[in-house]
Amino acid sequence: MSSDYAPPDDPLDVIHADHEILIVNKPSGLLSVPGKGPHLADCLIARVQVAFPQALLIHRLDRDTSGVMVFALTRHAQRHIGLQFEKRMTKKTYVARVWGMLDPKKGTVDLPLIVDWENRPLQKVCHETGKSAQTDWRVLRNDARESRVRLMPKTGRSHQLRVHMLSLGHPILGDPFYAQGEAREYERLMLHSEELRLRHPDGGEGVKFRAKAPF
Structure with a gap:
């Protein structure tokens, strides 16, 4: 990743901002946090x-x-929402385009995941040492070549959606790590965080924020 990092220069896309929280639509190709070395300093948090x-x-x-x-704009908000993530109280919905015709129309992947140490940062399914991971999925539309799916992760493991879709035999299109051949030959990873639901740190009211998939 370090040698080919060329993040997009899109302007910051703010969905919502108040006295406690900031909601941003992250572009594909931009790190969330800095990587190791000055060439990986450009990131969303910066x-x-x-x-x-x-x-x-x-x-x-x-x-x-x-x-x-x-993002939190206060320490209180960071603790409050961080705890919601930890206790799986937040709800995240993703949209993805995956290779091939996914059938049946909905289901759940329940496969434990762990880092593939010899091939980091790749992750893999491991029933002996993996951490519990579950993803609900539902087909929105499909044809013989690809399927558009909605993904609802119940856990938040690294690369969870990517590995779980791969385990079904339907890798996410454009995935530089897990897709092969034609499935890999797309301009970007076809995975987008469409909706986030959480409790607002000021009062605990349920709120939801959405950003339409650009593909």
């Missing part, structure tokens, strides 16, 4: 902090995934 110096990280999206991310 760009956010130019406009919102007090912004604090709560969670991440993979470099190649786009979509809704929440």
